[in-house]
Amino acid sequence: MSATEQIIHPAATVHPIDNLLRADRFPHILCPGCGIGTVIHGYAHAIAASGLSEDRHVCVSGIGCSGRAAGYVNVDSYHSTHGRALPFALGIAVHKPELNVTVISGDGDLTAIGGNHLIHAARRNVNLNVICINNFNYGMTGGQVGPTTPVGAKGSTAPRGAVEQPFNLPYLAKATGAAFVARWTVLHVREFQDAVLRAMNKNGFSFIEVLAPCPTSFGRANNIGDGLHEVEIYRERCVIENGAQNLEELDIDLIDASKPITVGNFVDIDRKPFIE
Amino acid sequence: MSEAESNVRREPMDLAKAQVPVGRVHIISERCKQCNFCINYCPTKVLEYSPETNAKGYHFPLVAAGKETSCVHCRFCDLICPELAIFTTEMTDEDKAEFGIDGS
Ligand code: SF4
Ligand code: SF4
Ligand code: SF4
Numbered sequence: 001m002s003a004t005e006q007i008i009h010p011a012a013t014v015h016p017i018d019n020l021l022r023a024d025r026f027p028h029i030l031c032p033g034c035g036i037g038t039v040i041h042g043y044a045h046a047i048a049a050s051g052l053s054e055d056r057h058v059c060v061s062g063i064g065c066s067g068r069a070a071g072y073v074n075v076d077s078y079h080s081t082h083g084r085a086l087p088f089a090l091g092i093a094v095h096k097p098e099l100n101v102t103v104i105s106g107d108g109d110l111t112a113i114g115g116n117h118l119i120h121a122a123r124r125n126v127n128l129n130v131i132c133i134n135n136f137n138y139g140m141t142g143g144q145v146g147p148t149t150p151v152g153a154k155g156s157t158a159p160r161g162a163v164e165q166p167f168n169l170p171y172l173a174k175a176t177g178a179a180f181v182a183r184w185t186v187l188h189v190r191e192f193q194d195a196v197l198r199a200m201n202k203n204g205f206s207f208i209e210v211l212a213p214c215p216t217s218f219g220r221a222n223n224i225g226d227g228l229h230e231v232e233i234y235r236e237r238c239v240i241e242n243g244a245q246n247l248e249e250l251d252i253d254l255i256d257a258s259k260p261i262t263v264g265n266f267v268d269i270d271r272k273p274f275i276e
Numbered sequence: 277m278s279e280a281e282s283n284v285r286r287e288p289m290d291l292a293k294a295q296v297p298v299g300r301v302h303i304i305s306e307r308c309k310q311c312n313f314c315i316n317y318c319p320t321k322v323l324e325y326s327p328e329t330n331a332k333g334y335h336f337p338l339v340a341a342g343k344e345t346s347c348v349h350c351r352f353c354d355l356i357c358p359e360l361a362i363f364t365t366e367m368t369d370e371d372k373a374e375f376g377i378d379g380s
Contacts, residue, residue, distance in 0.1 A: 011303070011305065012363070013304060016363055017360065021360065023360075026307050027307045027309065032311050032334070033309070033312075033358075035358065036358065037357075037358025038355075038358045041358065042355070045355070186356065187317075189355035189356050190355065226312070227311050227312075227313070228312045228313060228316055231313065
């Protein structure tokens with residue numbers, strides 16, 4: 001037996017965090033190099049670190065590749081209709097304030113189809129942890145451009161490049177009243193988990209944007225060869241600026257290589273929560 | 277920092293006492309989808325692709341020959357893996373004996 005074989009024997013079949021996930025459904029449906037799996041993984045670690053038992057956590061998601069999250073976590077979860085993760089989660093948070101409700105969904109589901117719910121849940125400061133996985137397009141349906149697609153980025157509905165100004169999600173969340181706002185990427189695994197934990201401990205509306213590669217749809221249309229290539233873009237261009245005040249200037253331009261991508265925990269304020 | 281200062285090499289005060297943990301890598305090969313995250317971002321370049329593939333046709337990471345004791349148990353490969361296909365544990369005394377590392 002070679003040393004290489006030795007070190008992985010006995011070959012593992014169970015990951016230490018498997019108890020918080022529906023490991024019987026693994027390998028999951030997501031594409032190779034997709035960042036959504038890393039986000040689900042990070043959420044599971046945050047649950048473990050929260051000190052609350054699994055039955056105090058609830059996960060709600062909407063439709064799309066990111067919406068698959070609710071199907072892979074081993075806590076009570078609900079896979080809502082398109083864009084309606086937030087109103088469903090709001091119902092749970094109001095009826096059972098003792099639960100820690102996390103919404104994991106995509107940029108399209110949360111900010112386009114469910115955009116109205118987002119601004120009003122933030123305005124009301126409902127005690128929710130929103131993890132918005134931003135991969136800059138509608139991945140599941142074939143790479144249509146959405147409200148987060150950078151100007152100039154190509155998509156199946158914009159073969160010559162998107163022309164509309166995208167949302168700057170942390171700025172939107174702050175402006176509409178979120179008590180905690182952060183932006184990280186799937187490369188910032190520890191910072192992201194820490195932000196999710198802070199969101200879980202916050203009595204108020206928390207919004208975490210997490211950038212994730214979608215090599216199959218967004219990557220293919222934009223000469224980003226695979227998931228690693230996009231994560232390398234994050235590594236080269238991300239600048240951490242916790243507490244940044246100038247959120248309105250921190251748009252993400254994934255296409256223009258000269259522009260930094262600012263990440264960090266931006267907002268952490270105390271505001272009257274919806275339910276006290 | 278002035279130029280003179282930046283020329284002074286700074287060392288942690290407890291460098292002599294500091295223990296670098298040694299990790300043991302565990303791979304759930306059937307889950308891997310060959311995304312390369314773990315191999316690329318391992319700070320001590322412990323991992324490389326297997327010559328063989330799993331049932332879905334993906335090459336999965338293995339510990340490279342000669343790197344059996346190089347893992348520092350930073351857990352980055354684990355935390356970034358989208359498939360939960362890899363994790364590390366700190367080597368126990370038995371593990372260390374197996375790999376011929378001085379356990380003291
Ligand atoms: S289409 Fe994109 S977002 Fe969906 S699973 Fe594949 S890589 Fe991930
Ligand atoms: S724990 Fe760190 S050092 Fe060990 S294999 Fe993983 S990434 Fe490399
Ligand atoms: S990060 Fe996970 S899925 Fe990607 S190559 Fe490594 S073990 Fe395989």
